[in-house]
Amino acid sequence: MRPFIRAAALVIVVMIAGAAPLSLALAAWPGPAWAILGVIPATAALSVAFLGAEGIVARAHGVPDEASATLAGTLGRVLEERSSSGPVPRVAVFPNPIPMALVARSARSVGTVLISEGAAVRLSETELRAVLDACLTRAAAPGIVVSSACAVLSAWLLRFVPRGWVGAVLGDARTSRERRHDLGASGAVAFLVAYPTYLALVGIGRQKSVPLEALDARGATGSLDSSRIGIPNPGFLRLYMNV
Numbered sequence: 001m002r003p004f005i006r007a008a009a010l011v012i013v014v015m016i017a018g019a020a021p022l023s024l025a026l027a028a029w030p031g032p033a034w035a036i037l038g039v040i041p042a043t044a045a046l047s048v049a050f051l052g053a054e055g056i057v058a059r060a061h062g063v064p065d066e067a068s069a070t071l072a073g074t075l076g077r078v079l080e081e082r083s084s085s086g087p088v089p090r091v092a093v094f095p096n097p098i099p100m101a102l103v104a105r106s107a108r109s110v111g112t113v114l115i116s117e118g119a120a121v122r123l124s125e126t127e128l129r130a131v132l133d134a135c136l137t138r139a140a141a142p143g144i145v146v147s148s149a150c151a152v153l154s155a156w157l158l159r160f161v162p163r164g165w166v167g168a169v170l171g172d173a174r175t176s177r178e179r180r181h182d183l184g185a186s187g188a189v190a191f192l193v194a195y196p197t198y199l200a201l202v203g204i205g206r207q208k209s210v211p212l213e214a215l216d217a218r219g220a221t222g223s224l225d226s227s228r229i230g231i232p233n234p235g236f237l238r239l240y241m242n243v
Contacts, residue, residue: 003142010146010204011046014153017197018042045153053148054090054112057104060155061094061114070120071128078132089113089139091132093120101131103138104148111139143207150205154198161194162187169195 023038049056070093079088089111094102099119105111113135115128123131138144158166164183169191 003146006143006146006204010150010153010201013197013200013204014042014046015039017200018045045156046149049149049152049156050107050145052106053145053152054104054106054109056152057102057148058092058094058112058114061096061102063092063094063114071115071132074125074128075132078129078136081129082133082136084136086110089136091115093117099123101135103135103144104151105139105144106148107145111144113139138207141207147205147207150201154201154205157194157198157201161191165191 019039019042021038022041023035026038027035071091075088075091087110089103089105091113092115094114094116096116097118098116099122100116101119102114103111104114113132115131115135119131120128162183165187168183
């Protein structure tokens with residue numbers, strides 16, 4: 001699906017799911033003249049998601065504000081191999097023992113690449129180069145801006161749904177056990193109302209899997225999803241390591 005078609009689909013989904021119900025409520029009371037105000041929150045959400053996705057994703061994963069020099073040398077060698085002379089995405093390391101990489105890009109930006117501490121420690125120099133090269137390619141892809149916005153919006157949507165049901169349906173067993181009090185009838189109704197919109201956002205933002213030949217010998221595979229248990233992960237690259 002072309003980026004502008006995906007962007008149009010995203011706007012339609014947000015307007016139908018967010019603006020339409022509020023506009024109908026305002027039209028009923030205080031009156032039809034107020035219905036136009038129903039589009040304001042949806043428009044604001046879209047604007048923030050498109051323009052601020054990188055910062056939102058970075059803050060969600062605890063990326064420090066100060067610049068990190070951990071991967072500076074590796075990034076420099078990757079750029080030399082790519083003969084890249086244009087603007088370079090920000091590359092930062094975030095605290096997570098699981099080997100993974102995240103890619104986000106806001107509108108009118110060159111993107112942000114986040115590498116987990118687990119990947120920085122467990123991967124060899126050659127493997128880190130392969131991961132960074134794949135992330136830089138993804139950051140330059142036209143569709144990553146829409147994917148980033150979808151990830152942020154889907155994560156925001158899940159915040160309005162009881163966490164117990166989010167964990168039960170989306171696979172976070174620990175959250176489901178900790179929030180058993182959320183597994184009631186009212187929570188189920190709220191989840192069922194929000195879930196179709198969540199699926200639509202994830203579907204619009206989904207990216208293809210990234211082959212990483214440098215990791216094949218270690219039994220690693222890459223997968224990409226738009227959102228993972230309420231945390232925005234556009235271009236989410238999870239490395240399933242057999243080490």
